[in-house]
Amino acid sequence: MQERVKKPQFDVVGTRPVRPDGVDKVTGRAKYGADLKMAGQLVGKVLRSPHAHARIKSIDVSKALALPGVKAVVTAEDFPGQPSEFIPAGEGVVNYRDMTSNVMARAKVLYEGHAVAAVAALNEKTALAALDAIKVEYEVLPHVIDEMEAIKPGAPILHEDMITTGVTPAPTKASNIAKRVEFVLGDAAKGFGEADLIVEREFKTKAVHQGYIEPHACLASASEDGSAELWVTTQGHWVVRAYCAKLLGWEIGKIRVTSSEIGGGFGGKTVVYLEPLALALSKKTRRPVKMVMSREEVFKASGPTSGGTVKVKMGVKKDGRITAAEAEITLQAGAFQGSPVQPACMCAFANYDLENVKVVGYDVVSNRPKVAAYRAPGGPISTYGVESVVDEIAEKLGMCPIELRLKNAAKEGTRAAYGPKFGPVGLIECLEAAKESDHWKAPLGPNQGRGLAAGFWFNIGGETTVSLQLNEDGTLTLMAGTPDIGGLRASLCMMAAEELKMDVSKIRPIIADTSSLGYNFLTGGSRSTFSSGMATVEAARSIVKQACGRAAKLWDIPEEAVTFEDGMIRPAGENAGKHKPMSLSDIAKVAGKTGGAIVGYAAISAQGAAPSFGVHIADTEVDPGTGKVTVTRYTAIQDAGKAIHPSYVEGQYQGGAVQGIGWALNEEYIYGADGKLQNAGFLDYRVPVASDLPMIDTIIIEVPNPRHPYGVRGIGETPIVPPMAAIGASVRRASGVRFFELPMSPPKVLKAMKAAGKA
């Protein structure tokens, strides 16, 4: 593995200590969403729609309630109606009317698997029997699954009041197009006029699921006094608290939410499904209620990301300079509006320094589960189209794909089509590293090909709180509020240890519950190491300041005359050498006598998140007898700003690449003509297994983010952006055929190779 980490100027940052949550995870002691039990707990189960689209004429729960052991049933009637309004939430927006209609269908079911009722019973068998006993009368309606079918005149309309926004004049009739977005820079028509070569292509991608191994799970306990506790696997427990309070009409302060260890989220655990149902059932029964989704429910009722149609047109001069770029992106939102079409549009051409850009996007509802965020939401879809066209341009011009990209690469000062001017960014460094890599220069075997693509994600900051307490013996306890998905706790302890010049193993981290710490926005937007790291540094510096104050008090000298150097608190200036230096541990022991506990606390809204660019190189081998594509070698190169714990940065690069490989080759939601999902399980929804993959090599580039104390950029999402185009380019060279549709599954590849005379 090649590494391009600069010489460390740090003691702890950039090293690879054992993660503090590691031992309990490998021994099985770590508690995930389904692992908590409470005395007297009931089992909650959800009745789900068997239809893709139907009007609910009536729901009769009386037979279910009459069954011995059934304690309560809830339906939409148990949740207050919500107004339709859009509330900003991190990288997207939420609409509480849609949210409450998604967690429990109101009037209509809009997809197979849509929740219709939930029961609480003494055990699972009774709960399942109760579901069978609920009688729902449906009026089945025509359904529509494909986004391009959904926008045709005459398509079944999901929401009678959906008037497309972003269009002037506003349409007068309802449609399945929720909104139109547009980003324009310069004059695309003029740019195409200057081009020597124009390539225009249309791409299709399928809906894919985040594929977290741990299903959604929670345990709710509502008290007679109106307070409630919720244990849940989530990427953001403050967000869960706010959503549940809103959907139930409860006070935020009376709900205490604790996040469990999380077995993967990838954006999919940023929303609520079971949580408000479990709380409502617990309130009705006065008993704890535990709910765990089956894998089938996870696929049918929790968010995949959009499939979509991406039209891309790009013009270039003979020398490779891109003169104009246009894209039209139509994404599936699922049953309720809110596809990631906006970030898809923002990412489309972000890799390039362009004068003339026009990107138009459409958010389209159809009878599918509502999409949820999935790692760089929307970015992989638009980038697949754009980077595939860039590869085709390189081929047509006879240029090296790296040279073509270097000629057009976004750099410091580039104005992105969606508005901002980039600060220091690392795309050129990533491309140069790719060019110099062993991988790029290695020979290829028969039926093998090599492809390359670039990718971008903007990353976010946001509300973040961290508390760091100095314990009596000099050890520290770190409380963060962004659930740890990819090694966050290790990275935060390392940053605290760096500031305090101490052994990282002396700092024990926890993810605190919502009643123990100020507000934290969720782990998403690749923000947790960046934002919680920034807060941790601030909290650690506060500890140093307080400790120096205590020493000043003990030594009876002014606070300004005390310094913190090499982990010791020392008298400085004219007092230098007059008192014996004290360690933080020494101060901790006398904290009680010098003013009480020493706690560093930082409640911030982290600003200055910086984008991360990446470049992936993929080698594939295509079997001309079966159309099967095997990834034979893979390298992910990406700018981390500064890798706090390089192993977890590499882990993110590898994980994103693997999810992208699955998206490229086999993963897809397959629907029958009846509008029902045919592959709601890991057998036929094919994520790659370990034996399908080569080692994913990584190269960490470090172009520091000047707005973070250690230079950190968010890095979790960018790695899933380049793989599909990189593999497409690779398959093109291995098979002789260029593909415009994902997944590049064996039946499609073999058919196309036969048609081209290559099989």
Add this chain to the structure above:
Amino acid sequence: MRYEKPTTVEAATALLAGQGARVLAGGTDLLVQIRSRILNPDVVVDIKGIDTTRKITKDTSGYTIGAAVTGAELKEHPTLSKDWPGLVEGANLIGSTQVQGRASLGGNLCNGSPAADSVPAMIAAGAVATIAGPKGTRTLPVEDIMLAPRKLALTAGEFIVSFKIPARPAHGGDAYLRFIPRTEMDIAVVGCGVALALDAGGTCTAARVALGAVAARPLLVEDGAKALIGTKVDDAALAKLEAAAKAACKPIDDKRGTVEFRIDVAGTLAKRVAKIALERARKV
């Protein structure tokens, strides 16, 4: 639901003759189907208490393999993998390492899936099932047991006790390959087993070709065998085999593959499997 573990064939057939009874061998299909509420049998009859279902015996006429012998046990047998490597490979493709500790030839066949991995290899090897029933014991070639998805040629009370695999011919070899979109933990989109025998001069004297997942039941492809017998299994013979394999397919379009794809891959696999079987036959 009642669980029974009889220790004699007679007791088992008596239990199985009743309403709503299902045979339990390894349980890797049955238990999953019960848990996912596809099946709800009244009686589960575990046949592993019957000695003969759990043993592999070898004599001059070949092997007798108990219907509930696991994939792991087949692999660990001292000579079976040398004599019938294709058969063992097919059985070992079922599920994960953990599943291999339970999954059996009898269960894989009687689950009634056209895609069962061990079945084409058994058919190619010429395996014959010994079936016990209320009226006594009978034998039936493996290719005649499955009639359609989930439908078997067994009558009420009958179950497979063991399989008879003939002795390997002097210059004989077999092989099995399946096509799946990934590398493991999957179900065959196409499966193919070939067994062949050569004379001292290297001419094919006998062959059996079987396909899985390309029709409502596993197929014995007689024209595939004809394409090989009397040849040196050269390119011309392999081309005829490919054509015969493709002609035999009657697949469906489904989430795992199209008709066209399955037919094409059946041809590709038949050639590849025959080449492996040929190499093995030449080496013994």
